[in-house]
Amino acid sequence: MDKKNKIKISILLGIMCFFLTAGIAIQINTVKKSTITVGKTLAENELRDSVFRWKQKYENAYKTLEANEKELDSLREEIANTDQSHSSLTTQLEQYNLLLGNYELRGKGVEITLKDGDSSILKGYASDFIVHDADLYEVVNALKNAGAEAISINDQRIVTNTAITCVGNTVLINNEKVGAPFVIKAIGLPAKLYGSLTIPYGYLKLLEDDGVDVKITQVEKETIVIPKYNGIYKFNFATIHE
Amino acid sequence: MIYIGIILGCVIGAIIGSMAPVIPYTYSSYLSIAIVAALDTVFGGIASVIKKNFDLKIFLSGFFGNSILSIALTYLGEKLNVDIYLAAIVVFVGRMFMNLGIIRRYYIDKWVTMIEKRKNKKVKEEVKE
Known part of the structure; x- marks a missing residue:
């Protein structure tokens, strides 16, 4: 018993x-996967939950997209191998994809880091030593002017339809939130890029004078890696006019 | 026998729990309150074993009943826009500390009496010599 x-x-x-x-x-x-701190109210939690679910969906969709792209690439290669006339077409295609930012690129260039100035040390108008969206597109413009072939800000590729906008204390690039410190990478001739950015009264110089923490380094080895553009190009309103 | 059951349950639970799919973030708050309630019951059970008035029926009904009740209260609080789960956490964690205090006192007492016994033995041996 x-x-x-x-x-x-x-x-x-x-x-x-x-x-x-x-x-x-x-x-x-669950807590580990969601990477969110504890929410204050349950309504907030629900919103976080939906964000989390959408993120997962996005990741899944992105994975299938990548797999399909790989398949497409292999098919293209196959065609190019079997048919000689297609090989010129493939190089052309590659050229276009390069222009659209569909490849991860690697090369020499410059790396610029823009960090907000330390407000506890610096005196004056606080807005002066914070990195703004306007500062970013000035730098991007200067880089393009100096012949940069590919540019990225915090791993967001700058392509033809990239918009850089201010949303409170962060910046939207390609509709993705990006915050300070900003690491701007550019591929091109390092000396040319460096020289054109650091000229007296150039924009970076002005930023530095304002109190922003600016660091710029030339990378002579081919170690700069710029990711490919994650978004898609859509033409809803424009058609080809013959 | 009892320890084997406990360890087996813990191991199987940890394995299945880590392999189980992630639950939606909304429900994780319910699960967390249920876990706190269950932990409270476990500590209460240990304390009642020490006090020698342990009853399995009360223990089991407390384990599942408290968890389900706290989930229901959390749900009600959400519907009424009152954070009832905060009250539940305060009560459960408060009780957990109380029970932990009882457990701690019991073991410290045991330890102290053990040391004293040893000392007495030594003293007696010295006296004999």
């Missing part, structure tokens, strides 16, 4: 422990 009772108790306690540890493990996993 006593033994039977003991078995019963141990089974019940085992089931209990199972529920407890399973719950804790699931909770830890």
Whole structure:
């Protein structure tokens, strides 16, 4: 009788422990995956939840897109190999994709870091030593002017339809939130890029005078990697006019 | 026997829990309050074993009943726009600390009496010599 009772108790306690540890493990996993700090209200939590779900959906869609692109590439290669007349077409295609920013690129160039100035040390108007969206497109413009072939800000590729806009204390680039410090990478002739950005009374010089923490380095080795453009090009209103 | 059951349950629970799919973030607040309630019951159970008035029926009903009740209260609080789960956490964690205090006191007492016994033995041996 006593033994039977003991078995019963141990089974019940085992089931209990199972529920407890399973719950804790699931909770830890959920908190780890969501990477969000604890929300204040449940309504906020629901919004966070939907953001989290959309992110997952986006990731899944992006993965399938990448897989499909790889398949497309291999098919193109196959065609180019079997048919000589197509090989010129493939190089042309590559050229266009290069222009659209559809490839991850690598090369030498410059790396610029723009950091907000330390407000505890600097005196004056606080807006002066904060990096603004306008500063970013001035720098991008200067880089383009100096013949940069590819530019990225915090791993967001700058392409033809990239917009840089101010949204409160962060900046939107390609509709993705990007915050300070800004790391701007550009591929091109390093000396030319560096020279045109650091001329006296150039924009970076002005920024530095305002109190912004500016760092610019020439990278002579081909170590700068600029990611490809994540978005898509859409033409809803424009048609080709012959 | 009992320890085997507990360890087996813990291991299986941890394995299945880590392999289980992630639950939506909204429900994670319910799960967290249920976990706190269950932990409170576990500590309460240990404290009642020390006090020698442990009852399995009360323990089990507390484990599942408290979890489900706290989830229901959290849900009600959400509907009424009152953060009832805060009250539940305050009560559960407060009780957890109380029970932990009982457990701690019991073991410290045991430890102290053990040391004193050893000392007494030594003293007696010295006296004999």
